[in-house]
Amino acid sequence: MHSAGASVPAFAQQMRHNPWLDLLRTVAIFLVLLRHGSRSAGNALSEGFVANLFKNGWVGVDLFFVLSGYLIATGLIRRSSVTGRMFPKGYFQDRILRIVPAYYAVLIVCAVGVFPGTAEASAQSLLAHLLFLQDYTGSNINVVLWSLGVEEKFYIIAPVVVVLMRRQSSMAAFVACCVALLLFSPLCRGLTFEAIGGGIDYGRFFEDMRSPFHMSLEGFVIGIAVAIGRDRGLTLPKGWALAGLSAGALVLVMWLGSHDFMGAITRVDAWLVPTVLALLFGAMVFCAACLGGCALRCEPFFRVNARLSYSLYLVHLPLLPLAYGLGAPPVSHGASPLEIPCGASLDRGDGLGRRAPHASGGYRDHQFRVCHRGPAVRCQRHGLCDLQPAVCVPFAAQAFECCGGMGLVALALCHADISSLASCQRCTCP
Template sequence: MDAKGDDVNRLPGLDVLRAMAIVWVMIFHSYIIGGWGHFGGIEQNGWMGVDLFFVLSGFLIGSQVLKPLAEGRSFEFADFYQRRAFRILPAYLVVLAAYFIWPSVREQGELQPLWQFLTFTVNLLIDAKDHLAFSHVWSLCVEEHFYLLFPLLAWWLARRPSMRRFVLVCTAVVLAGMAVRGVMWVRELAPLAGLDQNSYGKTFLERIYYPTWSRLEGLLMGVMLATARVYRPVLWSRWGRHANGFLLAGVAVVGGAIMLFRDRTGFIPTVVGYPLLSFGLGLLVLAGAQTSGVLARLRVPGAGWLAAVSYSLYLSHKAVFHLVESAVGEQLDGHGLLTFAAYASAVLGVGALLHYSVERPFLKLRTRVLHQAPAAAHASGMMAGAGRDAA
């Protein structure tokens, strides 16, 4: 939702994919909590937009972390975590404060305790029956855990670069995720099948869908692409000549995953559906990250802007849906295009307000702070050197 990498972030193809992801997620939530209505069935699969965000984050952040390591430079952990904090926390804390100060913005049920939101542990401890307000923060929790641990793992692997170790780690992550979801399905979900559907859905969310260890395939797929881009530039360039082929293959694989997830909580999709979906979305990101494919040349009006404000939209859209529904929902029901325009205008307006009043100012502050620190260190070093010379 919030990943901003290096130069790959400016590729139009990735902007199109990020815009598509946020729109897909918002349409899904409008379908879940009420709002815009139906969109020919695509709203039921809108949760897959989160997985697309995971692949994008893995690729963009992976490229940012791996590039200095591949060049033999030291990785600046403090700089990385400061950048993430400036990027994530300001807008997040503003929306979080709104949820706790004004209960009227809560779209569904009650809130988990504040400390869980502040420690990004909501996805591990949530009560999915009665505490679903601001529950979409589960995916931000997954990304936060990734930001915390991936640089350490990448640094460790880069100390003694080995394709064999990299493949073993990637394979272990995928197999572990499949095993955990399979065991959870057999132990927790199977006994509830055909009984209480509310308990079944609650258990699915808490044990399989939300936990970080169950949702790593998308981030891993993005990291694998970043690894190829950074460590195998010749291969990456060769792939660029087949960008449109990767795009078509990605569409086909994602289509297959959609068919598989028609029974979204079944055993087979639970175990193998997420790696399959992540692979298909990874092919789309691979196509979008190239400069030679149709995605790179595609100019979708507003896609760049939607990509830029996607994080603010992600944080605020469910609350806005709920507020519009509460205020004028009855008057808008059944008015087709007017209903769509009302909800869309409100969501985009609040998202833009959050982006321009909170997100962007703190990004500018981040630039000033992080640029001042090296300058201060350089000046301190010069003064120390001058002192030694005088002595």
């Protein structure tokens, strides 16, 4: 697994391998990790350019969608050119073996409570996840699994979409087909937003306008369009492609750092932002595809991250509470509280968006913190949960239930004996 002449671990390089696409896949997974890591760590970056860059890391999923569209379409075009079949032999088998085993493994260990802080799964929710329907029913076992529901549905329809777009022989017909498919999701989101009206929060936006498969098609469509364009000989000189990729990265960083995209949901967020992101990522993927064959510095590093990105995406969020529990706690200014990562069950403001588990009474946007002194646990947003004081140290992650009868789960960095955390008023957070 080590590359020749290098100390960086690396998987074997494959034929027709493009390291520049590995670079983009690394960017995508790092964006997601930055978002979730910064939320769980409770670091002091609450405002400013860097804070916004971290908060907007959820766009890494949109980059994954564009990459999936491009790579799946490229593989289908290559196979169908040899076999002449719309559904090439082995396509679905490859997709199942690539996605399902790891997905089911993580789903099961989350559902049985192996990971700390994961929500208790009902039989109905588990069945929905087993059938990849969580993008519609709510991904409340491990929130990041919502995108797997979207991906699996795309894999089913991808051969049909690729054939439909490839059959447009003239450039005008091809562009018209792309535009028609591209406008479907923003039209659905926009009409849904107008029907609901203004004043919705990110949780509602995610449930109704981001998570469902039919609301998230732009990235796949653009990825397929890039693959077909490349198959028809559309390319850029290497210098132009490198300049375009660099310019796209610069625009992305400046845009992500400008403001918190989901801080306030507006018509722009519903109608335009996901589509513009997909177009920007599509341009970057096209430039990266044109750079195939060009050497990339630190290529083994990007190759490893690209190969592991799917597995890392599946397990990173449930493991964050354990990582922070076993490591040094982040300390903020003032009372030195230890911010408690709330795992996959509490943090409604997740970078990918999440549907919070609906226990009796429901809850939104909860984050809890444990302090060395004073109230042991309190709602960071409203300060209404008044537990008995506890002596807390960065020793180990211990789970306890809070908010009498609502079935919420938080994590405390406490000694094994957490009996002092016995009483709690009902939290009235909306």
